[in-house]
Amino acid sequence: MMKTMKMNKYFSMAALGALALTFGSCENGTPEFDDYEGGTSVYFAHQNVERILVLGNDENRDNTKDNEHIINIVSTMGGAYNGKDITLDVAVDNSLCDNLYFSDGVSPVKPMPAEYYTLAGNTISYGGNLQGRLQVKLNEAFFADPASVKNTYVIPLVIKNQKGAGKILTGTPFQEGETPALTNSDAWKTLPKNYVLYCVKYMNPWAGFYLRRGTDKITENGQTTVEKREGATIEKDEVCQITTKSLTEAIYPLTVKRVV
DSSP states (O other): OHHHHHHHHHHHHHHHHHHHHHHHTOOOOOOOOOOOTTOOEEEOSOSEEEEEEEOSOOSSSOOHHHHTTEEEEEEEEESOSSOOOOEEEEEEOGGGGTTOBOTTSSSBOEEOOGGGEEESOSEEEOTTSSEEEEEEEEOHHHHHOGGGGSSOEEEEEEEEEEESSSEEOOOEESSTTOOOOTTOGGGEEEOOOSEEEEEEEEEOTTOEEEEEOEEEEEEETTEEEEEEEOOSSGGGSEEEEEEESSSSOEEOOOOOOOOO
16 A cells, blocks of 8 residues: 555656646747738827826826927827837918817817927837827917916827728718818718817916915005914814916915904
């Protein structure tokens, strides 16, 4: 009995060793998949983009580029599992803003003045990736304009040509042979994705929400009123908001009880 058990033990160990060698000789190769049979396409993922530059410190993300006044307009591709060496020719087209308004229905969408920004070039290179980026440097004139702190200006960019992909997603109009405005959604059976209206505004370093705590002493008509602003605990303190007026100015609304 003892000899049989010993033989079984040796056999089991030998089998495990062979199994380990089998698994050890296998390794994952680089998976390769065929591209979509309809071909690869290039486009902007969203046609209306709102980008807020957060100046100063941002606890939620790395905003180094924001403080350098740099943004990137991103284009993408579809129809392939892996990136490709694609190059897009792009151009600013201010006519894309014609007859457009922001969601309030009152504020017109304005093309950003050319002196407000500098494009790194007129091409977007993918470099073997699934996305391409066009760097934009915002100039001092942009920050000197009081309208730049709210939805006012967009960089209207359109893809003109491409190299390395199958097609540009230019959309399909309802009326064959017509070339309606790209932004007129009612005229398109399949919406075009070859353009982007890139809205840019900024927040200065003081903008944000704060917990307010302290004592106000207001003197009016010779009388002084004292108002203590303090919750039972810090998280119960009054929440106040400071907004951006300019690069160096902030707006802090203050409400006090009028002395009668």
